[in-house]
Amino acid sequence: MTNNTKNGEYASIGQRLGVVEEYLPDKNSTYADKGVIYATRSGAIHIDSHKKKISVKEPDESKRQKMKIGDIVIGIINFVRKYSVGVKIYIINNNVKFFSGNLGNVHVSQISRNYVEKIEDAFQKTDILRAKVSKLNYNEVDLVTDQPNLGVISADCSRCGGPLYLIKRDLLKCEICENIEKRKLANDYGSVKTRLII
Amino acid sequence: MSLLIKDESPEKLIGEDGKRLDGRDLNELRSIKMEVGVIPNADGSAYIEWGGNKIYAAVYGPREVHPRHDARPDRGILRTFYRMTTYSVSERKRPAPGRREKEISLVIKNAIEPVLFLELYPDSAVEVYIEVISADGGTRCACTTVAILALVDAGIPMRGLITAVAAGKVDGKLIIDCSGDEDKSGEADLPCAITWYNNQISLLQFDGIMDLEEFDRSLDLIMEALEKIHKLQEEALKKRYIDVRNNLKNYKPEVVPTSNIEEKIDLNNQKNQNGGDQTE
Numbered sequence: 001m002t003n004n005t006k007n008g009e010y011a012s013i014g015q016r017l018g019v020v021e022e023y024l025p026d027k028n029s030t031y032a033d034k035g036v037i038y039a040t041r042s043g044a045i046h047i048d049s050h051k052k053k054i055s056v057k058e059p060d061e062s063k064r065q066k067m068k069i070g071d072i073v074i075g076i077i078n079f080v081r082k083y084s085v086g087v088k089i090y091i092i093n094n095n096v097k098f099f100s101g102n103l104g105n106v107h108v109s110q111i112s113r114n115y116v117e118k119i120e121d122a123f124q125k126t127d128i129l130r131a132k133v134s135k136l137n138y139n140e141v142d143l144v145t146d147q148p149n150l151g152v153i154s155a156d157c158s159r160c161g162g163p164l165y166l167i168k169r170d171l172l173k174c175e176i177c178e179n180i181e182k183r184k185l186a187n188d189y190g191s192v193k194t195r196l197i198i
Numbered sequence: 199m200s201l202l203i204k205d206e207s208p209e210k211l212i213g214e215d216g217k218r219l220d221g222r223d224l225n226e227l228r229s230i231k232m233e234v235g236v237i238p239n240a241d242g243s244a245y246i247e248w249g250g251n252k253i254y255a256a257v258y259g260p261r262e263v264h265p266r267h268d269a270r271p272d273r274g275i276l277r278t279f280y281r282m283t284t285y286s287v288s289e290r291k292r293p294a295p296g297r298r299e300k301e302i303s304l305v306i307k308n309a310i311e312p313v314l315f316l317e318l319y320p321d322s323a324v325e326v327y328i329e330v331i332s333a334d335g336g337t338r339c340a341c342t343t344v345a346i347l348a349l350v351d352a353g354i355p356m357r358g359l360i361t362a363v364a365a366g367k368v369d370g371k372l373i374i375d376c377s378g379d380e381d382k383s384g385e386a387d388l389p390c391a392i393t394w395y396n397n398q399i400s401l402l403q404f405d406g407i408m409d410l411e412e413f414d415r416s417l418d419l420i421m422e423a424l425e426k427i428h429k430l431q432e433e434a435l436k437k438r439y440i441d442v443r444n445n446l447k448n449y450k451p452e453v454v455p456t457s458n459i460e461e462k463i464d465l466n467n468q469k470n471q472n473g474g475d476q477t478e
Contacts, residue, residue: 058353
């Protein structure tokens with residue numbers, strides 16, 4: 001059997017790429033049936049000769065709604081649990097993805113480099129959060145905010161709903177009821193300059 | 199009543215020279231033109247002109263499922279919406295989805311579902327919207343052919359392509375790719391779709407009268423025609439790939455990369471942190 005697969009060449013859907021003894025099939029762009037690897041996407045063949053892995057890459061893969069480790073995401077805190085918060089993700093790497101249905105989770109140990117005693121000292125419900133993807137789970141991602149540019153970028157007063165302004169590091173004050181609240185803030189709180197792609 | 203246009207069909211559908219009404223041979227297809235990536239706001243899209251049929255397909259997703267109880271925790275779901283525009287046929291069609299449209303949506307969904315790897319997208323939905331702008335017989339086959347192209351453009355992993363075409367019986371003779379007139383006044387109609395990864399039939403409907411020997415012969419006609427259409431599908435996909443790759447070469451990103459943003463913010467942060475420490 002002749003083997004015509006070369007790095008960078010076009011592969012159509014269902015094309016035979018090789019056998020499992022030659023390469024490890026990539027889960028998202030190839031599949032193996034009875035020991036033979038076939039392409040499940042149309043695009044360029046990519047062979048990693050070091051890891052012996054074969055995959056098919058689309059030219060416009062950045063358009064897709066899937067996340068990978070190291071992506072910067074922006075979301076809204078949906079619910080606060082005892083040791084973690086749930087985040088609904090709306091923006092991935094400055095790309096606005098409404099209805100993407102992506103969910104994230106920030107554990108209390110991953111919030112800050114300093115010690116956080118209670119989760120309410122760092123986050124409240126409806127805060128807008130910038131975070132980084134650290135682990136991909138089955139249908140959820142783990143997020144971290146332990147870097148200076150990560151954390152809450154917009155928050156409202158938990159007593160009256162008014163706007164909060166920065167008085168000190170990680171301390172906010174309400175404009176209306178003068179309530180003082182604690183958060184884990186991103187260092188550009190109140191002056192976020194991010195250009196979004198819709 | 200005089201305003202209504204009567205669409206009468208002619209008595210004889212095959213002329214004395216053995217050709218059909220539009221001048222085709224018995225085993226000749228209509229002209230087919232396909233294009234991929236025509237709607238920029240969709241995740242994937244395709245357009246087909248098959249004789250008098252003009253059809254757009256757009257794919258959105260994988261995305262959140264609403265209502266939430268339709269979601270499956272172990273796999274994604276596929277939704278197909280077939281719709282005919284009000285001006286697509288000679289008499290105005292009512293815009294609400296009717297019995298026929300719901301049936302065709304279901305038929306296309308069942309034909310496409312076995313080739314997709316939906317288990318890679320749990321708790322999410324892939325939605326295919328098919329709009330028939332102009333209809334002239336055999337729309338369910340044209341829609342299946344164009345919907346799979348839009349799904350490829352959306353990057354949904356699949357085992358292989360699907361192609362569909364209809365055979366028929368007119369004036370006692372077997373024909374391929376029935377037009378609107380032949381569909382209405384013909385003796386039989388046999389739409390069929392094939393999954394190419396294992397050469398199995400995934401859509402087969404039958405309407406009319408035909409004997410077993412004629413049925414076998416029409417399946418042979420269908421297989422012959424499907425291979426021609428399959429080549430056109432692959433050409434359209436390859437053309438799209440080359441277009442996108444050429445655009446990417448000339449493309450210069452406007453947006454500041456995230457790594458640069460982090461550096462800028464880090465600088466500000468050091469100032470802030472120093473200021474904070476002094477006040478403390």
